[in-house]
Amino acid sequence: MRLVGLTGGIASGKSTVSSLFKSAGVPVVDADIVARNVVKKGTGGWKKIVKAFGNDILLENGEIDRSRLGQIVFSDPVKRKLLNSLLAPNVSFGIFWEVLKLWVNGCTVIVVDIPLLFETKMDRWTDPVIVVWVDPKTQIERLMSRDGCSEEQARNRIDAQLALDWKKSEADIVVDNSGSLDDTKEQFQEVLKQVSGPLTWKERMMSRDGLLSIVMCTTAGVLLAQKNLL
Numbered sequence: 001m002r003l004v005g006l007t008g009g010i011a012s013g014k015s016t017v018s019s020l021f022k023s024a025g026v027p028v029v030d031a032d033i034v035a036r037n038v039v040k041k042g043t044g045g046w047k048k049i050v051k052a053f054g055n056d057i058l059l060e061n062g063e064i065d066r067s068r069l070g071q072i073v074f075s076d077p078v079k080r081k082l083l084n085s086l087l088a089p090n091v092s093f094g095i096f097w098e099v100l101k102l103w104v105n106g107c108t109v110i111v112v113d114i115p116l117l118f119e120t121k122m123d124r125w126t127d128p129v130i131v132v133w134v135d136p137k138t139q140i141e142r143l144m145s146r147d148g149c150s151e152e153q154a155r156n157r158i159d160a161q162l163a164l165d166w167k168k169s170e171a172d173i174v175v176d177n178s179g180s181l182d183d184t185k186e187q188f189q190e191v192l193k194q195v196s197g198p199l200t201w202k203e204r205m206m207s208r209d210g211l212l213s214i215v216m217c218t219t220a221g222v223l224l225a226q227k228n229l230l
Contacts, residue, residue: 001207002109003099004195005126007117009164010157011143013177013184014132018113020188026195027102031114034094035087039064045090052086053079074160088120095122108207109195118162118170128172130191133164135178 006021006028008014021028038045041062049057049064057069073080095112102110117123134142136158143154158164168174173191177184199207 001103001107002195002199002203003126004109004111005117005123005129006111006113006132007115007123007129007167008132008177009134009139009161009167010115011139011146011154012132012134012164013142013175014113014115016177016181016184017130017132017175017188017191018111020185021111021192024192026109026111026192027107028111028113029095029098029102031091031095031112031116034098035091036066038087038090038094043090045087048086048090049083052082074157077160080160084116084119092120092122103207106207108199108203111195118167123170128195129170130173130175130195131164131167131171132175132177133168133171134176136164138178139164 006014006018008017018028018030037043039049040046041064046064049069053069053072057065057072059065069083073083095114099110099112112122112126114120114122117126117129123129139158140151140154143149143157144151147154149157173194175184175187175191
């Protein structure tokens with residue numbers, strides 16, 4: 001099995017590349033979707049957040065006001081670190097569970113879309129790592145346009161994350177999303193060829209069929225050895 005890491009920065013266009021993978025038929029585990037599920041009303045993650053941040057971050061229906069919570073943690077590094085530490089176990093387990101289900105179904109290439117791939121050290125489990133990069137000026141402009149925020153607010157939100165240039169330096173594959181959508185799609189076709197190539201022997205052994213082959217061969221070997229001993 002090939003576990004491909006996909007990450008980037010806020011307003012870098014990571015979601016666009018993630019959607020391109022889905023359109024190409026490559027299964028994607030989206031950490032943002034997992035994170036939303038683990039903080040639904042009544043869940044363990046929900047209880048942790050309410051206990052740490054109080055009822056003020058709840059909507060009238062009892063669900064977490066993600067916008068309000070985002071404002072709090074983006075303006076306070078300590079609270080942001082607290083939130084990440086509270087949810088990290090739940091999100092990690094959720095991602096593992098989604099990957100496991102795809103593995104059981106025989107998927108050999110799985111993309112894990114994780115904004116905090118490097119921050120959570122999950123890059124150690126993925127190979128290759130794809131970083132969606134965008135130049136700083138374009139990133140700020142897109143964030144301001146998308147969220148209707150001021151330039152100062154956009155810069156603060158960008159600065160709250162690991163530098164995108166650093167992530168770029170750590171990547172195995174970089175998608176430059178500074179240009180047009182057509183430019184990104186053209187780069188994506190090359191990326192798709194890379195991640196869809198033949199599996200290495202190690203990746204084959206990690207796949208469902210590879211593991212079954214090992215079990216079958218081991219079982220056959222044991223049975224043959226027992227027969228020879230009789």
